[in-house]
Amino acid sequence: MILAFDFNLFFDQTMNGVxxxxxxSSIALAIVLIYRTTGLLNFAQGEMAxxxxxxxxxxxxxxGLPIAVAVVASAVIGxxxxxxxxRVLIRPVEGAHNPLNVVIVTLGLFLAINALAALIFIKPGxxxxxxxxxxxxxEVLGIQKETVGFAFVLVLECVLLFLLLxxxxxxxxxxxVASNPESSKLVGINTGTMLMVGWGxxxxxxxxxxxxxxxxxxxxxTSLMQTVLVFGxxxxxxGGFDSLIGAVVGGLIxxxxxxxxxxxxxxxxxxxxxxxxxxxxxxxxxxxxxLFGRTIVERV
Amino acid sequence: MQRQRTGRKVMxxxxxxxxxxxxxxxxxxxxxxxxxxxxxTSADSGSSTDGAFAVDTADCPDNGTDGIxxxxxxxxxxxxxxxxxAAFAQISKGYKAYFAQVNDAGGVEVAxxxxxxxxxxxxxxxxxxxxxxxxxxLVGNDGSKAFAVFNVVGTANNIAIRQDLGENCVPxxxxxxxxxxWGNPDYPWLVGSTLAPYTVEAVAxxxxxxxxxxxxxxxxxxxxxxxxxxxxxxxKQAIDGTDITVTKVAKYTAGANDVAAPVTELAxxxxxxxxxxxxxxxxxxxxxKATEANWTRAHTFVSGTCISKTLMGLAGxxxxxxxxxxxxxxxxxxxxxxxxxxxxxxxxxxxxxDADVDPENGIVAYGYTQAAVLVKVLEESPExxxxxxxxxxxxxxxxxxxxxxxxxxxxxxxADDAYLAENVQTIQYKYVSDTEAYFENVGDILDFExxxxxxxxEDLING
Numbered sequence: 001m002i003l004a005f006d007f008n009l010f011f012d013q014t015m016n017g018v019x020x021x022x023x024x025s026s027i028a029l030a031i032v033l034i035y036r037t038t039g040l041l042n043f044a045q046g047e048m049a050x051x052x053x054x055x056x057x058x059x060x061x062x063x064g065l066p067i068a069v070a071v072v073a074s075a076v077i078g079x080x081x082x083x084x085x086x087r088v089l090i091r092p093v094e095g096a097h098n099p100l101n102v103v104i105v106t107l108g109l110f111l112a113i114n115a116l117a118a119l120i121f122i123k124p125g126x127x128x129x130x131x132x133x134x135x136x137x138x139e140v141l142g143i144q145k146e147t148v149g150f151a152f153v154l155v156l157e158c159v160l161l162f163l164l165l166x167x168x169x170x171x172x173x174x175x176x177v178a179s180n181p182e183s184s185k186l187v188g189i190n191t192g193t194m195l196m197v198g199w200g201x202x203x204x205x206x207x208x209x210x211x212x213x214x215x216x217x218x219x220x221x222t223s224l225m226q227t228v229l230v231f232g233x234x235x236x237x238x239g240g241f242d243s244l245i246g247a248v249v250g251g252l253i254x255x256x257x258x259x260x261x262x263x264x265x266x267x268x269x270x271x272x273x274x275x276x277x278x279x280x281x282x283x284x285x286x287x288x289x290x291l292f293g294r295t296i297v298e299r300v
Numbered sequence: 301m302q303r304q305r306t307g308r309k310v311m312x313x314x315x316x317x318x319x320x321x322x323x324x325x326x327x328x329x330x331x332x333x334x335x336x337x338x339x340x341t342s343a344d345s346g347s348s349t350d351g352a353f354a355v356d357t358a359d360c361p362d363n364g365t366d367g368i369x370x371x372x373x374x375x376x377x378x379x380x381x382x383x384x385x386a387a388f389a390q391i392s393k394g395y396k397a398y399f400a401q402v403n404d405a406g407g408v409e410v411a412x413x414x415x416x417x418x419x420x421x422x423x424x425x426x427x428x429x430x431x432x433x434x435x436x437x438l439v440g441n442d443g444s445k446a447f448a449v450f451n452v453v454g455t456a457n458n459i460a461i462r463q464d465l466g467e468n469c470v471p472x473x474x475x476x477x478x479x480x481x482w483g484n485p486d487y488p489w490l491v492g493s494t495l496a497p498y499t500v501e502a503v504a505x506x507x508x509x510x511x512x513x514x515x516x517x518x519x520x521x522x523x524x525x526x527x528x529x530x531x532x533x534x535x536k537q538a539i540d541g542t543d544i545t546v547t548k549v550a551k552y553t554a555g556a557n558d559v560a561a562p563v564t565e566l567a568x569x570x571x572x573x574x575x576x577x578x579x580x581x582x583x584x585x586x587x588x589k590a591t592e593a594n595w596t597r598a599h600t601f602v603s604g605t606c607i608s609k610t611l612m613g614l615a616g617x618x619x620x621x622x623x624x625x626x627x628x629x630x631x632x633x634x635x636x637x638x639x640x641x642x643x644x645x646x647x648x649x650x651x652x653x654d655a656d657v658d659p660e661n662g663i664v665a666y667g668y669t670q671a672a673v674l675v676k677v678l679e680e681s682p683e684x685x686x687x688x689x690x691x692x693x694x695x696x697x698x699x700x701x702x703x704x705x706x707x708x709x710x711x712x713x714x715a716d717d718a719y720l721a722e723n724v725q726t727i728q729y730k731y732v733s734d735t736e737a738y739f740e741n742v743g744d745i746l747d748f749e750x751x752x753x754x755x756x757x758e759d760l761i762n763g
Contacts, residue, residue: 006568009564009565009568012564012568012593013561013564013565016560016561016564017561019560020558020560115382118382118386119382122386123656127386127387127610128581128610128611128614130613130614137592144592216558217557217558217581217584217585217588218581218584218585218587218588218614218615218616218618219581219584219610219614220581221581223555223557223581224557226555227555227556227557227558258561259560259561259564262550262561262562262565263561263564263565269524269550269551271524271553272553273553
């Protein structure tokens with residue numbers, strides 16, 4: 001490696017990292033969206049995305065919708081589902097003013113949604129399914145077309161979210177609730193509705209992320225989001241739990257670091273998970289709020 | 301604000317915890333699809349004057365006929381029926397259909413009397429702790445509720461129950477994975493199934509290369525555990541002294557599906573042979589990535605745990621031409637269209653199987669085969685006691701075609717041979733279209749009868 005550094009190989013591995021990083025980013029985005037509006041981490045984010053992924057599959061394969069339409073439709077259904085979960089399962093336990101209650105509920109949802117997805121969508125002898133591809137096979141400039149396509153979807157999501165949060169009244173209200181719930185209430189914002197919208201948005205973003213993740217491999221099963229969620233949390237922690245751009249950058253860093261580790265650090269073979277953890281530790285030591293997180297100012 | 305800060309710390313701690321929890325997902329070598337196998341005999345617990353195995357019952361409780369009530373033999377089993385590995389539940393569809401057929405014809409005749417076979421089972425979600433609890437409940441702490449344990453899926457799962465069952469002298473038959481550990485002489489009551497040991501697959505492929513590509517450069521992808529170690533060490537030992545070289549062994553974490561980076565790494569080593577020892581979704585993903593990486597290969601091996609219709613179907617044309625090893629017939633192989641074994645199998649499933657069972661799923665054929673062999677063992681047993689059945693099993697010597705075994709596969713065990721099925725058929729995947737693809741037989745049966753002990757590193761057997 002010192003004698004002759006293989007740049008092509010380095011490039012290929014970096015692109016492997018980008019390909020998985022894009023998926024981590026999209027789940028990190030969903031995690032951040034909920035954290036920003038509610039100050040909570042949703043541990044069921046990955047499994048909610050899994051459920052939506054199965055819906056995408058059903059719409060595309062059984063109903064016969066074009067895959068792009070199926071993904072969008074699944075995001076819309078995911079939005080409704082996320083909002084309903086917030087209203088029906090999260091809000092009743094939120095009143096106790098202990099954030100742990102909600103965290104426990106999301107952990108329960110993690111298990112419940114996974115089991116439910118298996119029950120509803122998995123037929124005996126058909127435990128893994130092949131998701132129709134949104135982007136064609138092949139390469140452009142040495143990069144898989146699929147990776148380019150996924151990156152495009154991610155950018156599109158970010159632009160839409162930016163416009164929504166910064167340029168619309170709804171976005172203003174969402175940001176208001178996130179930064180100061182009590183004052184928002186006083187100026188007449190319906191905080192409850194905003195929380196529902198926050199959960200819905202996160203679920204919609206997750207639905208897209210899950211669907212892309214399912215296209216990436218040869219097939220998917222109910223384990224699809226389990227490692228992705230781990231890396232998604234790592235990405236969100238790295239970027240700062242309240243920064244959308246941080247989630248995207250964090251996801252890419254984690255993905256690329258992971259691929260480089262596989263290629264260049266033989267000592268960590270089979271335990272690559274150590275790398276994102278080490279990165280998080282390092283970043284949190286130097287910047288406790290993550291790379292892009294806002295510092296909380298204390299006023300006495 | 302102080303409160304909010306504390307909240308954030310709690311959040312981060314919970315996040316870290318969740319990462320740990322979710323990263324401990326599933327693992328392992330499934331037993332599945334069809335090709336692997338094994339099991340164990342005893343050096344010190346059997347007396348072997350003429351190579352015949354006889355289990356030492358000196359420390360056994362007086363329970364040799366427990367689990368038989370009237371004319372019913374009760375067998376207990378535990379396997380995943382929900383969750384990620386629920387695919388393995390299909391094994392039971394095969395053996396239950398076979399037992400139902402035997403029962404319908406009056407039962408199995410042991411020492412002049414006919415018995416019905418009943419299987420009681422519980423879902424363990426592939427979790428070894430649950431397997432242990434299930435088997436305790438179904439067999440009873442004293443081993444009085446079931447005659448024998450049958451077809452428990454998973455290596456760790458069988459290891460979790462082998463001590464207790466051994467102490468109670470309850471046979472644990474047809475342990476459904478290809479772990480070479482079933483040859484451990486300390487656990488004579490545990491016997492593997494017809495799955496050939498993983499090391500046999502590795503050595504068979506090494507032999508294939510010696511003949512077809514004697515200076516092959518091989519890149520290996522294996523799981524980072526004992527299952528991967530069996531492939532790696534078995535293969536390396538087999539190519540020792542030849543011109544075949546291993547360019548790189550890449551390991552991936554059990555449960556990880558994304559193996560793009562390790563496959564890219566392997567492709568870059570200039571190897572012309574890909575030894576794909578991965579399982580579950582990692583296996584078709586690895587084949588897909590090898591194509592994407594434009595990896596030109598002369599030969600590709602896939603694990604016997606990857607040859608199920610589902611996994612190979614996902615790989616599709618990326619799997620065209622891959623080599624694997626098995627000893628059961630692929631029900632989708634058109635070469636068997638006129639085979640009597642296949643006709644009987646399909647007929648049995650139609651009359652006695654569940655309505656939703658897919659006869660073309662090789663894992664169903666595997667389960668059916670285990671039942672056929674067990675019935676044969678019971679018929680040959682001189683009396684219906686636990687030790688007599690175990691001894692009969694461990695002295696089995698069958699060369700007739702059984703169940704869905706490929707014709708020519710022999711089943712042989714003795715005091716010196718603790719592995720049930722050690723010969724395998726080389727098979728090659730033929731992809732015609734997304735709806736038509738199957739494994740074809742290549743060449744004759746490869747005979748490793750009695751050799752598993754020699755080709756397997758000792759720590760994998762006794763470790």
